[in-house]
Amino acid sequence: MDQFTxxxxxxxxxxxxTPDGAPADIVIFTITSSPRSTKKKSLxxxxxxxxxxxxxxWPFAGQWALPGGFSNEKETLLDxxxxxxxxxxxxxxVHIEYFNAYSTPDRDPRGWIISHAFVALVNEKYLxxxxxxxxxxxxxxxxxEEALKMxxxxxxxQILLDSLQQIQRQMLTTxxxxxxxxxEFTIGELYQVIQTVVPSFEEKNFIRKITATRSxxxxxxxxxxxxxxxxxxxxxxxxxxQLYRFTDYVPQLSIYS
Amino acid sequence: MDQFTxxxxxxxxxxxxTPDGAPADIVIFTITSSPRSTKKKSLxxxxxxxxxxxxxxWPFAGQWALPGGFSNEKETLLDxxxxxxxxxxxxxxVHIEYFNAYSTPDRDPRGWIISHAFVALVNEKYLxxxxxxxxxxxxxxxxxEEALKMxxxxxxxQILLDSLQQIQRQMLTTxxxxxxxxxEFTIGELYQVIQTVVPSFEEKNFIRKITATRSxxxxxxxxxxxxxxxxxxxxxxxxxxQLYRFTDYVPQLSIYS
DNA sequence: TTTTAATATGTCAAAATGACATTATTAAAT
DNA sequence: ATTTAATAATGTCATTTTGACATATTAAAA
Numbered sequence: 001m002d003q004f005t006x007x008x009x010x011x012x013x014x015x016x017x018t019p020d021g022a023p024a025d026i027v028i029f030t031i032t033s034s035p036r037s038t039k040k041k042s043l044x045x046x047x048x049x050x051x052x053x054x055x056x057x058w059p060f061a062g063q064w065a066l067p068g069g070f071s072n073e074k075e076t077l078l079d080x081x082x083x084x085x086x087x088x089x090x091x092x093x094v095h096i097e098y099f100n101a102y103s104t105p106d107r108d109p110r111g112w113i114i115s116h117a118f119v120a121l122v123n124e125k126y127l128x129x130x131x132x133x134x135x136x137x138x139x140x141x142x143x144x145e146e147a148l149k150m151x152x153x154x155x156x157x158q159i160l161l162d163s164l165q166q167i168q169r170q171m172l173t174t175x176x177x178x179x180x181x182x183x184e185f186t187i188g189e190l191y192q193v194i195q196t197v198v199p200s201f202e203e204k205n206f207i208r209k210i211t212a213t214r215s216x217x218x219x220x221x222x223x224x225x226x227x228x229x230x231x232x233x234x235x236x237x238x239x240x241x242q243l244y245r246f247t248d249y250v251p252q253l254s255i256y257s
Numbered sequence: 258m259d260q261f262t263x264x265x266x267x268x269x270x271x272x273x274x275t276p277d278g279a280p281a282d283i284v285i286f287t288i289t290s291s292p293r294s295t296k297k298k299s300l301x302x303x304x305x306x307x308x309x310x311x312x313x314x315w316p317f318a319g320q321w322a323l324p325g326g327f328s329n330e331k332e333t334l335l336d337x338x339x340x341x342x343x344x345x346x347x348x349x350x351v352h353i354e355y356f357n358a359y360s361t362p363d364r365d366p367r368g369w370i371i372s373h374a375f376v377a378l379v380n381e382k383y384l385x386x387x388x389x390x391x392x393x394x395x396x397x398x399x400x401x402e403e404a405l406k407m408x409x410x411x412x413x414x415q416i417l418l419d420s421l422q423q424i425q426r427q428m429l430t431t432x433x434x435x436x437x438x439x440x441e442f443t444i445g446e447l448y449q450v451i452q453t454v455v456p457s458f459e460e461k462n463f464i465r466k467i468t469a470t471r472s473x474x475x476x477x478x479x480x481x482x483x484x485x486x487x488x489x490x491x492x493x494x495x496x497x498x499q500l501y502r503f504t505d506y507v508p509q510l511s512i513y514s
Numbered sequence: 515t516t517t518t519a520a521t522a523t524g525t526c527a528a529a530a531t532g533a534c535a536t537t538a539t540t541a542a543a544t
Numbered sequence: 545a546t547t548t549a550a551t552a553a554t555g556t557c558a559t560t561t562t563g564a565c566a567t568a569t570t571a572a573a574a
Contacts, residue, residue, distance in 0.1 A: 465523090
């Protein structure tokens, strides 16, 4: 006999202990790019980074933690996560997704608090303003590598590990690469983004596979200018590279085909 | 300033409203099989079904709902879900997986209650005892089709829809088919199980694709008897069919290869 | 004996893959 | 003016895979 089987007459929500809060924590991923050389045209160095906040109060004061906050009864967890994301980054309407719940007893010294973890993917262009403003602030980006070496608050290291595995899988099975790319991009950029998230990724003849229209029903398509000419870019190379964009095609993968 | 930034001195967990409970709800899927004919050897009719419970008390008394119950502060949500699953089906150690949180305000008339949804996949062989015992009981299996036509309690229809989409994706991208099959199975059975969950699934030359060792690094392997001879079954057909089992190979899918 | 339902193999052109080598482009350096 | 460097793209070709159909196997049932 559990609470569900009580009837209106004897129902009393207060007779069991209830949680002490329902927070949303967000792993905010971005890929930063920095020039590898000042003189020549070359692809930038790219790095997967996450945003962390230095805690001021108890518990875990002085330690770095994932951004997050408690939700209230008037909003969904997604709304809460979006609100927190907007507070930390100043952006809304980016890719954000529910991901897992963390409920190990005593994971939070403040009480019985189940954390709801979200993953957000933010293009670095949205973080540029912020970046300038907080040198030596209590909010900053860390490379995932760095972050994993740190002692993070709560079980946030585990949350980070799990979220990393999640976006590595998604990078190869969905089109989330687009979240880290400009609208129009070169094959080289796309390849770099994939490798930044999944270092082991390697595909010989990548350009041929990705641009072969037959099998992959046009995952990406060539960009053309107003004049109908193929639009190219020589930002990274002497030889101009064709620009592509993602189509709205949703690939369906199967281990049985 | 949120609760995370309070310090030990002025921290007071009671100053915000807190949730009125943290339940786990479970979508328990099974595939039932029933003979299509009494006389001839033929493949059975298979149907995807879920387990529902008729509610006795407020709220939603008399309506059918997903099995579930409130968790307590001494256990994880997964422990809670496993406990509920064991109560309803008498089985433990089956495939069970966290899936999503449902937090729409007022989704539960009893208060602010965020539900944690799990998916469990149970082989029908574990439900056989139970099935016999409760004709006309308040716990029974419904085909997914039926269930979607009913007025389920809470937002359980939405949870069902989401979980269905989830296992359809997983059926094609992971080896969850094994949860619905005996240890040793024929290609025909495997094909049927996939189609039962994903009706649109169709693969010409399925047997050749699935048994070609080169590409799919041995997703399944032939079963041999003690004598080293290939083990076959003529349960469903005149001509004996080769028996296979899943290997522990984990397929890695990619839209870029 | 013939039919039947499921299982399995034969055939063969078309397409995709894998592994390398080669060519193209052109701003920047010399 | 010539060379260099970095990225982009194509050439080649043997090997595999796929797609679409036709054909064979088996043993119980009609």
